[in-house]
Amino acid sequence: MSGAERVNGAAPATALVVGPAGHGVTGTALAQAAALRALAPGTVLLHLDGAPSAAELLGALGAAPPGPLLVHVTDRLFGRTPEEAADVIADLARRRRLVLTLHDLPQASDGPRNAARRAAAYRRMAEAAAAVVVASAHEARLLAACGADVAVDVVPLPVPDLRDAPAADPAAAPTGVAVLGYLYPGKGHEDVLAALDALPDGAGLLAWGRPSAGHEDLAEALAAQARALGRPCTVSGWIPDARLPELLRSAVLPVAPHAHVSASGSVNAWIGAGRRPLVARSDYAAELLARSPGCVRVYDDLRTALAGAWADPVGTWLPDGYRASPTVADTAALLLPVLARAAA
The missing domain is CATH 3.40.50.2000 (Glycogen Phosphorylase B;)
Incomplete structure (x- = not known):
């Protein structure tokens, strides 16, 4: 046999x-x-x-x-x-x-x-x-x-198909900067908050996820950092899978700021929802682009990337019909x- x-x-x-x-x-x-x-x-x-x-x-x-x-x-x-x-x-x-x-x-x-x-x-x-x-x-x-x-x-x-919710107008003014996934040290939420000074007053962080086990203090730490910077910050807690398409296809700037990522389900979720997230330059980002050209926007400087995407949010959406793999x-x-x- x-x-x-x-x-x-x-x-x-x-x-x-x-x-x-x-x-x-x-x-x-x-x-x-x-x-x-x-x-x-x-x-x-x-x-x-x-x-x-x-x-x-x-x-x-x-x-x-x-x-x-x-x-x-x-x-x-x-x-x-x-x-x-x-x-x-x-x-x-x-x-x-x-x-x-x-x-x-x-x-x-x-x-x-x-x-x-x-x-x-x-x-x-x-x-x-x-x-x-x-x-x-x-x-x-x-x-x-x-x-x-x-x-x-x-x-x-795998890249999931998360396009079963209406998409916002790609040119619509962003309502905030969203980071998807667990909160843990090094994920990059603090970096996003620090870079929000490149955006208009009132632009804030949407942390879509909950703290990972043992790091429950991070939600309050982010809130304290946001208060000191005068920026809004919302930590959603756990998000049911059924809500993801609606959130990911809303008028937000999608960002995956983890500089040490080696594989990312949250980046794939953005892509599967028809979004083109901003991701820190890394070996893994290069692999994603080699497999699915144009699927992410790689940045070297977060402030510059956020300012550019805020001014032209259309670039954070993938073309209709785009299919990433696998x-x-x-x-x-x-x-x-x-x-x-x-x-x-």
Whole structure:
């Protein structure tokens, strides 16, 4: 029996998905699992909401058929510490052949202590797996920098279709500057607030998301910074998926200011809504443009970029009919040969 046959029938792959559906990594994993089931109907989905214990994860394997186990991993979903997450994944790998899709790769912006701890954990997880997937060539380099001597497949994050809401007039005066996604140190919200002095009085920050776990103080810190600068600032909290198209297609300036991004679901959400967000120059931004030319506006100076976009907001919209890649079905198709190799 070939590996491909096993993935598509006799020994199907199992997608083990951990975490609440509202988490970006979990949501991507669930969407991809659904697409895999359409391509390979024998694919099994096991979704454990919340933060399951190692025992609960191992217990769930009793419901999984033989075959490779596909797991999307960010360390924070699998343990209270990077070390605990690596222990859990290593334990899974002793029982099943793992295809690990790694997210949130460690990098210097994690800080010296956390970067070293997370690098050691990601190296352990990668070396325990039968196959490793990352979402960008930049992430592949970050994994190599962790000391992981493994082959890596790059399967980009999917671009969702979020155009099922009416679009604002592209030439309409912006109502604010919007940053989508979790609030965490280094995401760039503070940089946007500091750059608002390039815009007319009254222009403010719309932070569409909630603070990540352990960083609940950031909402008040942003509010205090905004008060000191005399600028409006709104932190929305969690946004249901159903509201995203309406928000992303409203008359705001879309900005993704994270300078150390290595893969971004929030940037893809802007693109999927027909927007052309302002993004800081990075290796990842270059990858996006190589794959989907014109999908983002890269900037070197945020103040200059904001002032230009405020004066000409049309440039923050993609042309009608623009289709960025890959779709979630595309990413599932890219995973099939990886799963087949792991099954062989």
